[in-house]
Amino acid sequence: MSELIRTPPGAVGALLLALIIVAVLFGPLLAPYDPQTFYTTVRLQGPSADHWLGTDQFGRDLLSRLLHGSRATIAFGLGATGLGVCAGSLIGVSAGVAGGWVDSIIMRTLDGLLAVPDLLFTLLIVTMLGGGTGHAMLAVAVAFTPGMARIARSSVLSIREREYVLAAVARGESQGYIILREVIPNAIGPIVVEATIRVSFAIMIGATLGFLGLGAQPPSTEWGLMVAEARQFMFRSPWGVAVPGLAIAVAALGFNLFGDALRDSFDPRRRR
Amino acid sequence: MSPSYLARRLSAVLLVLLIVTFAVFAITTILPGNAAVMILGEYATEDQLLALEQRLGLDRPWYVQYLSWIANILQGDFGMSLRLSLPVSEVVGDAFWNSASLAVTALVTVTVIAIPIGILAALKRGTIADLGISLLAYVGTAFPEFVTATLLLVFLAGPATGFFPAGGFVAPNESFAGFVSHVVLPAGTLSLILTAHIARQVRSEMLDVLGSDYIRAARLKGLRERTVVRRHALPNSLAPAVAVISLDIGYLLGGIIVVEEIFAWPGLGRLLILALENRDLPVIQAITLLLATVYALSNLISDIVIAALDPRVRYE
Numbered sequence: 001m002s003e004l005i006r007t008p009p010g011a012v013g014a015l016l017l018a019l020i021i022v023a024v025l026f027g028p029l030l031a032p033y034d035p036q037t038f039y040t041t042v043r044l045q046g047p048s049a050d051h052w053l054g055t056d057q058f059g060r061d062l063l064s065r066l067l068h069g070s071r072a073t074i075a076f077g078l079g080a081t082g083l084g085v086c087a088g089s090l091i092g093v094s095a096g097v098a099g100g101w102v103d104s105i106i107m108r109t110l111d112g113l114l115a116v117p118d119l120l121f122t123l124l125i126v127t128m129l130g131g132g133t134g135h136a137m138l139a140v141a142v143a144f145t146p147g148m149a150r151i152a153r154s155s156v157l158s159i160r161e162r163e164y165v166l167a168a169v170a171r172g173e174s175q176g177y178i179i180l181r182e183v184i185p186n187a188i189g190p191i192v193v194e195a196t197i198r199v200s201f202a203i204m205i206g207a208t209l210g211f212l213g214l215g216a217q218p219p220s221t222e223w224g225l226m227v228a229e230a231r232q233f234m235f236r237s238p239w240g241v242a243v244p245g246l247a248i249a250v251a252a253l254g255f256n257l258f259g260d261a262l263r264d265s266f267d268p269r270r271r272r
Numbered sequence: 273m274s275p276s277y278l279a280r281r282l283s284a285v286l287l288v289l290l291i292v293t294f295a296v297f298a299i300t301t302i303l304p305g306n307a308a309v310m311i312l313g314e315y316a317t318e319d320q321l322l323a324l325e326q327r328l329g330l331d332r333p334w335y336v337q338y339l340s341w342i343a344n345i346l347q348g349d350f351g352m353s354l355r356l357s358l359p360v361s362e363v364v365g366d367a368f369w370n371s372a373s374l375a376v377t378a379l380v381t382v383t384v385i386a387i388p389i390g391i392l393a394a395l396k397r398g399t400i401a402d403l404g405i406s407l408l409a410y411v412g413t414a415f416p417e418f419v420t421a422t423l424l425l426v427f428l429a430g431p432a433t434g435f436f437p438a439g440g441f442v443a444p445n446e447s448f449a450g451f452v453s454h455v456v457l458p459a460g461t462l463s464l465i466l467t468a469h470i471a472r473q474v475r476s477e478m479l480d481v482l483g484s485d486y487i488r489a490a491r492l493k494g495l496r497e498r499t500v501v502r503r504h505a506l507p508n509s510l511a512p513a514v515a516v517i518s519l520d521i522g523y524l525l526g527g528i529i530v531v532e533e534i535f536a537w538p539g540l541g542r543l544l545i546l547a548l549e550n551r552d553l554p555v556i557q558a559i560t561l562l563l564a565t566v567y568a569l570s571n572l573i574s575d576i577v578i579a580a581l582d583p584r585v586r587y588e
Contacts, residue, residue, distance in 0.1 A: 008403075009410065111284075112291025115564040119526030120544075124299050124560065127548045204416040208530055211418045212545070224418070231422060238426045245419035253414035 007264065013257025020251055024074050027067035035060060035068040035221050044237035054239035056230055062243045069221030069244070073251060076137055076215070076222070077203035083141035084202075085195045088148025093187070095149065096156030097179055107153070113146040122205055126214045133222075136215040140205050144198060151194050155187040162186075189266045196259030200252035207248045223248050281575065285568045292564040293345070297338050300553050301330075345561070351554035355547070360554045363543065368562065370441060371532065371539030375524055377455050378462035379517075386467045387513050390474025394482060394509075395501065405471060412468025417527045421461040421534040429457060439536035458535040462527050466520050470513070477512035481505050511582040518574030525563045 023030075032052075033039075039059035046054045053062040095106040113121070118140075125139035159165060160183065168178050209215030210224030218225065223244040230240025312320055325331045329340070344351065350360035393405040429438040436457050442450030481487065482505055490500045532541035540559050547555035 009406075108287060109291055112288045113295055115288050115292055115568045116295065116560060117522045117526035117563060117567065119529060120560060120563060123529065123544070123548060124296070124556065127551075127556075128299055200414065204414075208416050208418055212530070212533070224416075227419065227422060234422065234426045235430045235432075238423075238430075241419075241422045241426060245415075245423060248416060248419055249411070249414040252416070253410060256414060257410060 007261055009257045010261030010264075013254055013259075013261055016250055016254030017258055020070065020074060020254055023067055023070040027070050031061075031064035031067040033061035033064040035065040036219055044233055044240070046237065046239055053243045054237065056226075056240045057233045062239060065221045065226060066223070066243060066247055069223050069226060070247075070251075072133070072216055072220055072222040073203060073207065073224075073248070076133065076140075076206035077199045077251070077255070080137045080140035080202040080206065081144065081195055081199045083137070084144030084198070085148050085191065087141065088145040089152040089191055091145065092149035092152025092154075093156050093179070093184065096153040096160065097175075097183070103153075106149070110146040110149055114150070118143045118201070119205060119208065122209065123212075123214070126209060131209075131214040131217070133216050133220075136206060136209045140202050140209075143205075144202070148191070148194065148198075152187065152191055155190045156183055159183050159186050193259055193263040193266060196255055196262055200255035200259070203248065203252050203255070278576075281572055285572055288568050289561070289565060292561060293342060294338070296557050296560045297341060300557055301334060301337065341557075350558040353547075353552055353555050355550045355552045355555075360558045363555060364540065364558050364562065367538060367540045367543045370443075370537065371528055371541065373444060373451070374455060374458055374462070374532070374537055374539060375528060377459040378466065378524060379521075381459060381463045382466045382470060382520075383517060385463070386470035387474055387510075389467070390471040390513070391478050391506070391509065393471065393475040394478035397479065402475075406475070409468040409472040409475075412464050413472070415465060417461055417465065417530045418534060420464050421457070421531055424457050424461060425534070439534070441537050441539075454535075454537075458531045458537055461531050461535075462524060465527065466524060469523070470516055470520060473516040474509065474513045477516070478505065478509045481509045484508075508582070511578045514574050514577050514581065518571050521570045522567055525567060 037060065039055065039061070041059065042051065042055050043059040044055065044057055045051060045059075048054070051061050051063065053066065055061055056065070091106060091110075095103045116124075121143040122136070122139045125142055126136050129135040129139065164186075165178060165182050168182050173182075206215055207222070207224030207227070210220075210222045211228045213225075213228065216222030216225050218229070226244035227241050227248075230237075230244070234241045312324060316324075322331075329337060332340075341351075348361065350364070352358065353360050353363050356363055389405055393402045396402045425438055427433065428435045437454055440454055442454050444451040487500060487504055490504045491497075495503075528539065529541035529544055531537070532539045533545050536542070540562065543555065544559045546552070547559065
């Protein structure tokens, strides 16, 4: 951990993540106002002593909405990535362990699915299932699965030929023991790194779906939806779009920086 | 590169596309939410549903539907748009070229900006310039297209400034100046995230090249630093740069959907969102296939370019 935050990107990433964790855990306690109350006398205002980040078209306090919305946004990123990583790892590890034609069929199928851009894939699934947070999360998870499966598989393949695995085979350990005790613990590094970086993509895609009206629904304070709702009034007050937009970027940046620092610490060649 | 390699790669692309057709068909047809229900709404009567299912051929078994769909596509028939009552190929054709003009503008911009920036950052490693570029690269990749697009609109197309039109499209052959003024904001939005990502990748590839043995050998034999960079490092960092750019075309194709929607650019992305809202399945299927084909072919082309740039890469 101390090594992770020694590099500037790692330190900034950790700081941003700490900020986000505080918002997620204590957001509703810290919020100065109720996120849904209309203060109609102070509509579309810029930052002031009363409303630090300004107000939206109904006079709702933007800081309070931001703090409340952090849960929806971050939970979406973690949930979608978690589901996608589990499904992808399961498929990838199975393919890598099975080898032969099973592996070939799985990999060719994944290649096909990877040819569809993530956002397009997600949009297709969400439309067919019908919008809403749950469906959107599921759709992002499905779109992430092929990429995660490839990474899990390649990491299993490189480990399968290592000396410690060959030694376990020579000791006469069972296949199950080798997979659970030797292969998976050593394959998990690249998967964790990829997952961390993907959380930032999931946050961005989730917000995009909210923005397009296919993810979180009003009166949710999900950040993408906040941008969409404020867009109508953006020329009168840019704060409504700028505040949640920047918050999305901060969250994505935090996971991105932290994931990169994590990768560097796993890869001794990149340590400098 | 041998002809047999090319043939194998092309057949691999075809296989990928076959899988894509199957996935698209599965998602749009087999998932819950029958097309007829989606088109008519949940209050449609049983008779209406049956009639529409028959008209769309949805009452046949799925594999018959799939095979007849594929057979039609192979003959260039993507069906009729359910909403516009026009052949899909006609609707999608115009939108394709509009999207292509936007995507190519963005891609050229990104290539021209990102590669030199990435190389510069690697050469000036550890300096303020490198730190600044790396920081901008990180920040750039964290902004989803809809946020960048909205902020650009507010600050560059709003009534206060009004430097650029807030949306719309002018064909380049009608008025080139009109095309340029309309393309700046959407292409700029797409370029920001891609420039940031590609510059970062190019920097790290270039650092790998600069740390390699042949660069050390070139320095040891007394070549000037400029010669080392120009003759040895730069040519060897180009192939990885092409690889990075070709992978990012996937992002570009996804980003185009949102950007076209926000800037009212009449391309595939805008058409797709409209089709998704109206459950216009034939249009959705055609656009997905088209985008996947573009992505698969661009990866193939980039492999060929990489082989041409790097003599060590031998495809047999």
